[in-house]
Amino acid sequence: MHQFLSDLDGAGDVVVDPDVLASYRADQAAPGLLPAGTPAVVVRPRTTAEVQAAVRAAARHRVPVVPRGAGSGLSGGANAIDGCLVLSTERMVDVVELDAPSLLARVQPGLVNARLGEAARAEGLWYAPDPASYEFSTIGGNVATNAGGLCCVKYGVTRDALLGLEVVLADGRAVRLGRRTRKGVAGYDLVSLLCGSEGTLGIVTEATVRLLPPAPTSATLAASFASLGDAGRAIARITRQTIPAVLELMDRTTIAAVERMAPQGLDADVAVLLFARSDLGGAAALDQVDRIAGWCEQEGATLTVTTDEEAEGRMLMAARRLAYSALEREGATLLDDVGVPLGKIPALLEGIERIAEREAVLIGTFGHAGDGNMHPTIVYDPHDPDAVTRARAAFAAIVALTLELGGTVTGEHGVGLLKRDALAAELGPAHDVHRAIKRALDPENLMNPGKGI
Amino acid sequence: MHQFLSDLDGAGDVVVDPDVLASYRADQAAPGLLPAGTPAVVVRPRTTAEVQAAVRAAARHRVPVVPRGAGSGLSGGANAIDGCLVLSTERMVDVVELDAPSLLARVQPGLVNARLGEAARAEGLWYAPDPASYEFSTIGGNVATNAGGLCCVKYGVTRDALLGLEVVLADGRAVRLGRRTRKGVAGYDLVSLLCGSEGTLGIVTEATVRLLPPAPTSATLAASFASLGDAGRAIARITRQTIPAVLELMDRTTIAAVERMAPQGLDADVAVLLFARSDLGGAAALDQVDRIAGWCEQEGATLTVTTDEEAEGRMLMAARRLAYSALEREGATLLDDVGVPLGKIPALLEGIERIAEREAVLIGTFGHAGDGNMHPTIVYDPHDPDAVTRARAAFAAIVALTLELGGTVTGEHGVGLLKRDALAAELGPAHDVHRAIKRALDPENLMNPGKGI
Numbered sequence: 037m038h039q040f041l042s043d044l045d046g047a048g049d050v051v052v053d054p055d056v057l058a059s060y061r062a063d064q065a066a067p068g069l070l071p072a073g074t075p076a077v078v079v080r081p082r083t084t085a086e087v088q089a090a091v092r093a094a095a096r097h098r099v100p101v102v103p104r105g106a107g108s109g110l111s112g113g114a115n116a117i118d119g120c121l122v123l124s125t126e127r128m129v130d131v132v133e134l135d136a137p138s139l140l141a142r143v144q145p146g147l148v149n150a151r152l153g154e155a156a157r158a159e160g161l162w163y164a165p166d167p168a169s170y171e172f173s174t175i176g177g178n179v180a181t182n183a184g185g186l187c188c189v190k191y192g193v194t195r196d197a198l199l200g201l202e203v204v205l206a207d208g209r210a211v212r213l214g215r216r217t218r219k220g221v222a223g224y225d226l227v228s229l230l231c232g233s234e235g236t237l238g239i240v241t242e243a244t245v246r247l248l249p250p251a252p253t254s255a256t257l258a259a260s261f262a263s264l265g266d267a268g269r270a271i272a273r274i275t276r277q278t279i280p281a282v283l284e285l286m287d288r289t290t291i292a293a294v295e296r297m298a299p300q301g302l303d304a305d306v307a308v309l310l311f312a313r314s315d316l317g318g319a320a321a322l323d324q325v326d327r328i329a330g331w332c333e334q335e336g337a338t339l340t341v342t343t344d345e346e347a348e349g350r351m352l353m354a355a356r357r358l359a360y361s362a363l364e365r366e367g368a369t370l371l372d373d374v375g376v377p378l379g380k381i382p383a384l385l386e387g388i389e390r391i392a393e394r395e396a397v398l399i400g401t402f403g404h405a406g407d408g409n410m411h412p413t414i415v416y417d418p419h420d421p422d423a424v425t426r427a428r429a430a431f432a433a434i435v436a437l438t439l440e441l442g443g444t445v446t447g448e449h450g451v452g453l454l455k456r457d458a459l460a461a462e463l464g465p466a467h468d469v470h471r472a473i474k475r476a477l478d479p480e481n482l483m484n485p486g487k488g489i
Numbered sequence: 490m491h492q493f494l495s496d497l498d499g500a501g502d503v504v505v506d507p508d509v510l511a512s513y514r515a516d517q518a519a520p521g522l523l524p525a526g527t528p529a530v531v532v533r534p535r536t537t538a539e540v541q542a543a544v545r546a547a548a549r550h551r552v553p554v555v556p557r558g559a560g561s562g563l564s565g566g567a568n569a570i571d572g573c574l575v576l577s578t579e580r581m582v583d584v585v586e587l588d589a590p591s592l593l594a595r596v597q598p599g600l601v602n603a604r605l606g607e608a609a610r611a612e613g614l615w616y617a618p619d620p621a622s623y624e625f626s627t628i629g630g631n632v633a634t635n636a637g638g639l640c641c642v643k644y645g646v647t648r649d650a651l652l653g654l655e656v657v658l659a660d661g662r663a664v665r666l667g668r669r670t671r672k673g674v675a676g677y678d679l680v681s682l683l684c685g686s687e688g689t690l691g692i693v694t695e696a697t698v699r700l701l702p703p704a705p706t707s708a709t710l711a712a713s714f715a716s717l718g719d720a721g722r723a724i725a726r727i728t729r730q731t732i733p734a735v736l737e738l739m740d741r742t743t744i745a746a747v748e749r750m751a752p753q754g755l756d757a758d759v760a761v762l763l764f765a766r767s768d769l770g771g772a773a774a775l776d777q778v779d780r781i782a783g784w785c786e787q788e789g790a791t792l793t794v795t796t797d798e799e800a801e802g803r804m805l806m807a808a809r810r811l812a813y814s815a816l817e818r819e820g821a822t823l824l825d826d827v828g829v830p831l832g833k834i835p836a837l838l839e840g841i842e843r844i845a846e847r848e849a850v851l852i853g854t855f856g857h858a859g860d861g862n863m864h865p866t867i868v869y870d871p872h873d874p875d876a877v878t879r880a881r882a883a884f885a886a887i888v889a890l891t892l893e894l895g896g897t898v899t900g901e902h903g904v905g906l907l908k909r910d911a912l913a914a915e916l917g918p919a920h921d922v923h924r925a926i927k928r929a930l931d932p933e934n935l936m937n938p939g940k941g942i
Contacts, residue, residue: 135830136832137831138833139832182674182678188672192645193672195678196645205922211918211919211921211922212917212919213922215897216895217860217895217897218831219828219857219862220828220897221635221899221901221903222897222904222912223904223915223916223919223920223942224685224686224690224927225635225678225681225684226682226919226922226926228648228678228681228682229681229682233677249729249731249732275592276613277613277702279701316773319772319773320771320776375670375673377591377593378591379589404672407672408672442669442670443668443670444668444670445675446675448672448674449674450674451674458675459676463676464665465662465664466664466676468664469666469679470677473679473926475929476926476928477922489676
């Protein structure tokens with residue numbers, strides 16, 4: 037241990053204070069339900085060379101490395117392992133380059149998503165990926181989980197904004213992957229391979245991201261439905277005919293929770309609220325949400341409201357933004373992140389209602405109707421062992437239902453520790469191929485072992 | 490050899506007729522400039538099980554496997570190796586499933602891109618990727634090269650339309666990678682890893698692709714510029730402010746070739762023609778191309794024409810569609826496929842003009858201004874050894890210039906045989922990581938050996 041610590045010379049700020057170490061044990065996933073060890077040491081490098089020094093020392097002493105951004109992950113991907121080295125990117129926060137004519141930026145991994153957004157805006161540009169955590173999550177964490185968000189129904193997920201990476205591999209080598217160009221097929225797409233790999237293949241020390249022209253002005257729709265079926269048919273009709281900039285939903289349980297926290301005057305008999313935004317600009321934006329409103333009405337919407345006033349649009353969307361906070365006020369939450377093919381959204385929502393009834397748990401569902409990625413949120417009393425058991429049973433049942441519907445066990449939060457069994461069920465025989473990739477790049481299994489694949 | 494052939498029982502149609510074998514030697518890349526061997530056998534399976542039987546027999550006898558779609562590749566990726574097994578997907582042409590409510594299709598790899606387009610249209614949907622070869626190239630080939638096209642500036646490349654793959658690996662295992670959902674982060678992104686891997690990691694036996702709502706009606710712009718600099722500034726101005734559905738250019742050499750083949754009345758003093766299309770629909774589409782026309786005029790365009798009439802729009806774009814055919818009529822062609830960051834397009838075009846002058850060769854450049862992927866096309870007399878030498882020198886100089894500008898040696902055609910040296914120059918130390926992935930999935934180096942990475 038003493039030799040390990042002295043080998044960390046050159047790895048930047050090295051922390052062994054037990055109180056500080058304790059604050060690096062877990063991320064934001066299902067508190068208390070997932071294992072979280074105590075690290076032997078936390079390092080906070082500022083440069084790629086310091087990251088390399090840390091990884092080389094860890095490799096020499098066979099110490100597992102757990103990379104950590106903001107610690108805002110929801111699957112336990114950043115949870116520590118007893119005796120590990122936690123590599124925090126919190127001091128790697130620079131915008132290294134912003135090349136406006138080429139619409140790209142190079143940034144360090146610890147930069148918060150919103151800070152990159154500000155840097156882009158200062159040049160009249162836009163960084164599109166907008167996970168709900170954008171005000172505190174980091175680009176490195178976004179890359180590690182391939183984070184989604186609200187606008188990805190039109191503009192794609194983190195991977196779609198990623199052009200290149202600098203990565204420190206398990207043996208301490210630093211390599212550049214990908215490119216600075218929009219398109220490119222030279223060699224394998226290792227940028228996509230690393231994106232979403234949850235720190236199990238290497239540590240991102242720099243990301244080259246694509247910027248976009250700013251989206252034009254917006255228009256907004258909110259529509260209410262008295263049944264899941266009506267809402268499901270409306271979603272199917274919308275997605276087959278147009279691509280909105282945002283298409284979100286929340287169910288009756290979530291609506292009720294929002295209403296308890298911050299009364300919006302939402303009807304108690306509403307089964308689903310659907311929200312859409314258009315960013316086509318001017319009259320075209322209002323026209324797009326008006327067409328969406330028409331389809332909603334034809335499928336039985338009980339109320340539709342459209343606006344091209346930004347302030348009014350924000351008010352319409354307010355209930356959706358409060359969804360998770362409102363459910364969190366009702367008890368401990370187990371936040372799920374399943375995805376189904378678009379045509380299976382109604383079957384998923386109906387199945388979740390049945391599971392909630394059968395297991396006698398409260399499940400509020402909200403999520404991304406435009407891409408089928410839903411967040412059923414199980415609310416339970418953490419001090420009641422029976423309630424915990426039922427919450428876990430409901431969670432497992434939702435995952436099983438998702439797989440039956442041809443879906444995926446995680447749409448944007450990652451596997452981490454939370455979804456490892458579910459992952460095995462989803463991948464089947466292909467799991468071996470994933471493991472072969474892991475062995476090829478991390479033969480000693482030192483990079484975030486036991487997480488992700 | 491006899492044992493190998495009898496082990497191919499169960500691999501579908503097996504061909505050993507030398508005349509037929511000869512027709513499977515090469516793809517469409519630089520005829521005569523790249524090695525093309527003679528296969529020992531061609532198999533034309535219809536099912537995944539038949540592909541597995543072929544790959545297993547090849548593995549048993551250590552025979553290299555060269556997969557082949559339409560043979561329309563432009564980098565030699567499908568060129569045969571002496572004594573190899575060519576696995577042609579020409580009989581695997583089924584649309585296995587078209588799930589319209591979920592906006593997805595599952596297809597066999599030999600299906601021609603345009604046939605998938607028709608199947609989608611029959612359901613009121615759209616398959617976006619549109620390589621210039623879409624009327625004859627196959628989905629399997631599009632996946633193997635991660636093919637681009639005109640509309641990828643807004644809608645992405647083949648990878649962006651790809652949700653899942655069934656792949657037969659080097660040992661004959663068939664595995665399903667990816668998913669049926671729009672988003673998903675369960676396990677590594679092996680679909681993206683396989684996409685663009687040029688048959689070196691496995692053989693695609695089925696692809697699950699994402700369909701989109703049909704794009705609304707279009708409007709079109711053509712603009713002419715008297716200098717590369719003016720055109721470059723106009724492109725920069727456009728790409729920083731809006732995302733058109735198409736943004737293409739052609740240079741003076743290409744314009745002259747088109748004019749010789751099919752006179753369009755194009756001015757001889759035009760340095761660059763720029764084309765843009767909007768698919769925002771109705772008035773918004775015309776408004777978008779009118780705004781683009783305004784920026785072009787402010788940067789010195791000598792003429793701009795916009796229209797929302799589809800027939801007129803097609804006429805405006807006709808010159809661009811004729812670009813490569815027109816250059817091919819001038820001699821043998823060496824078609825390049827380099828990509829630079831958007832801001833470097835003017836420097837690339839200026840550099841190519843200098844190279845053409847220095848090497849005394851004709852180089853016509855056309856390509857995708859919206860993503861920086863350019864196709865400088867060197868026209869030469871194949872019977873003049875000195876001309877061939879100068880053409881090769883010009884080709885190498887363009888690749889070197891591209892790397893100096895921070896670009897990539899192939900934007901959408903693939904590495905194949907044509908760009909292997911260039912690839913090594915681009916990847917540098919990261920090349921080892923690519924090779925480690927290849928070894929992990931194909932330890933005997935039997936899948937399209939000597940191609941791609």
